[in-house]
Ligand code: SF4
């Protein structure tokens with residue numbers, strides 16, 4: 001576990017930080033780790049959390065910063081989020097993560113993002129989404145780019161980039177990875193385990209085993225200006241408000257309290273995020289086995 005270490009510059013190390021800008025997503029990928037495949041929704045505006053962004057950037061040393069959701073391209077305020085967060089998080093690696101299906105919505109903004117060192121991470125969940133996305137890439141970059149196939153994880157031409165993110169290709173404009181691309185059509189089990197008589201059940205795992213096996217166990221999220229252990233807890237708090245679940249599961253997710261950027265005990269609380277949380281019992285103990293993503297469901301309200 002890397003996160004929580006106090007560096008010589010007095011800042012708290014958080015290697016990869018994700019800033020979650022809204023629950024809404026247009027897709028329904030089975031086993032989405034943040035419950036965004038369900039009909040949870042809601043978008044946030046940058047101006048409402050600018051103060052918290054400045055505070056976190058003063059306190060944290062971040063190597064790889066990501067804007068995430070939900071699907072960030074559904075958020076009408078995305079351009080303000082990108083520029084606003086880029087102003088304060090000046091790390092070399094800065095990404096906006098997207099499923100690639102809605103690039104046209106903010107395509108006219110992207111060139112200005114690339115000029116500021118922003119990378120768009122395309123995480124494709126179906127081959128059906130690829131041709132349309134590449135058409136937009138061609139238009140945005142006017143065909144002037146190099147398509148690079150990654151041969152060593154997290155390296156682009158002998159330069160470490162986006163360490164910890166898995167990507168297979170990059171679209172380079174000069175030295176800058178304007179896009180990094182991964183093709184994920186399989187996920188490990190996550191989220192809801194089953195539905196019985198209209199009640200949505202989670203897993204019942206050993207807390208430490210689930211946490212040790214979890215791929216997101218050192219991947220804090222910031223939502224509404226506060227820091228959470230992981231995206232699963234962020235999405236789950238919205239999910240249990242809307243969907244029928246056992247009362248004890250709802251109570252457990254709702255009992256989670258994120259870290260306030262202005263807390264007097266910030267260092268201790270951020271360090272503690274490297275440990276398991278009681279909510280880990282509701283996640284599976286993943287063995288690495290993956291299941292093909294199904295995208296054929298329409299979003300249905302409970
Ligand atoms: S995996 Fe990504 S694209 Fe799929 S439902 Fe979740 S947030 Fe949406």
Ligand code: SF4
Nearest residue numbers: 214217230232280283
């Ligand atoms: S609650 Fe625990 S096990 Fe579940 S995703 Fe978060 S860190 Fe992983």
